[in-house]
Amino acid sequence: MQKEIERNFDKVAKNGSYDDSASIQKDSVKLLVEIFEGFVESLNDLKIEKILDIGAGTGFATEHLLQKYSNAFYHLNDISKEMLKISSSQFKQNNFSLIHGDIEKIHLKDSYDLIISNFAFQWLENLERLLKDIFVKKITKYIIFTTLVDNNFQEINKLFQKYEIETLNYLSSNQLENFMKSQDIKRFFSQKKTYNLEFEGFSEYAKYIKNIGANFIKNNSQNLKHILRNEKSPILLNYEVYFCCIQVF
Ligand SMILES: C[S@@+](CC[C@H](N)C(=O)[O-])C[C@H]1O[C@@H](n2cnc3c(N)ncnc32)[C@H](O)[C@@H]1O
Numbered sequence: 001m002q003k004e005i006e007r008n009f010d011k012v013a014k015n016g017s018y019d020d021s022a023s024i025q026k027d028s029v030k031l032l033v034e035i036f037e038g039f040v041e042s043l044n045d046l047k048i049e050k051i052l053d054i055g056a057g058t059g060f061a062t063e064h065l066l067q068k069y070s071n072a073f074y075h076l077n078d079i080s081k082e083m084l085k086i087s088s089s090q091f092k093q094n095n096f097s098l099i100h101g102d103i104e105k106i107h108l109k110d111s112y113d114l115i116i117s118n119f120a121f122q123w124l125e126n127l128e129r130l131l132k133d134i135f136v137k138k139i140t141k142y143i144i145f146t147t148l149v150d151n152n153f154q155e156i157n158k159l160f161q162k163y164e165i166e167t168l169n170y171l172s173s174n175q176l177e178n179f180m181k182s183q184d185i186k187r188f189f190s191q192k193k194t195y196n197l198e199f200e201g202f203s204e205y206a207k208y209i210k211n212i213g214a215n216f217i218k219n220n221s222q223n224l225k226h227i228l229r230n231e232k233s234p235i236l237l238n239y240e241v242y243f244c245c246i247q248v249f
Helices: 002-014 017-021 023-039 060-066 081-090 127-137 154-162 173-181 202-211 221-230
Strands: 050-053 073-078 096-100 112-118 140-148 187-199 235-247
Touching: 002 017, 002 081, 017 202, 023 060, 023 112, 023 140, 023 187, 023 235, 050 060, 060 073, 060 112, 073 081, 081 096, 127 140, 154 235, 173 187, 173 235, 187 202, 202 221, 202 235
Parallel strands: 050 073, 050 112, 073 096, 112 140
Antiparallel strands: 140 235, 187 235
16 A cells, blocks of 8 residues: 555656645644744743654645744655655755654654644554654653544545445544553643635545545455446535644753
8 A cells, every 4th residue: 555655656746736726734734833933832941953754745734843943853744755855846945854754663763853644544554653753762751643534525435435435534532532542641632623615526536536636445446437428416525533642851
């Protein structure tokens, strides 16, 4: 699956369709940073000099954080080389470095003041394992992220079930909440937001999902053709996004 993820995101970085279509991802990173500002508002010793952006993509999160932490050093990680190529062409200053690779396989040794990740954690094989590792090793003081949680894409999933197409599984916000509570961390805050997108029909939805690199359907090209042929009614795509800010120590 990770190879396929890498290939898909390489494709949408190269053809420029990700940046053109990912408006929800852009909005959610703004809200995430806003929530973080509230989370640390009362602290007067806040020091954010070294930042890691996990699954940075073309750099939406870094671009947004730069407005606030313009002197910080940014490390951008992504499994897709093509995504990192785009972000490195955008951020030409000296205070950037790229970490190419699967974040679940990279041995994080450095320490950071802030780790951010927007719309990438739902692609990981084991998010809880990664977070636990970060908490135990105290790799960062703060980690803030958005990820998709269950009840996403309800209409699409119903349609996929009808055509016996396997869908991706997401953690529930309760699961994440209970996980955070069980960890040895200083404090955390989370909230959920639903974003809706409407499409005229399944083929418009399919184009959109391809443009953002999220078109994962296992061995079902035949069934997909049937949906494209039969399903012409409008479709609502609901994104259930979990926002979380954590102070590790
Ligand atoms: C939906 S995009 C989000 C990109 C960016 N954070 C944004 O806000 O637009 C998800 C990104 O996560 C990256 N990604 C997926 N799995 C990853 C992994 N295991 N390690 C590192 N990056 C990963 C993808 O290559 C892609 O660039």
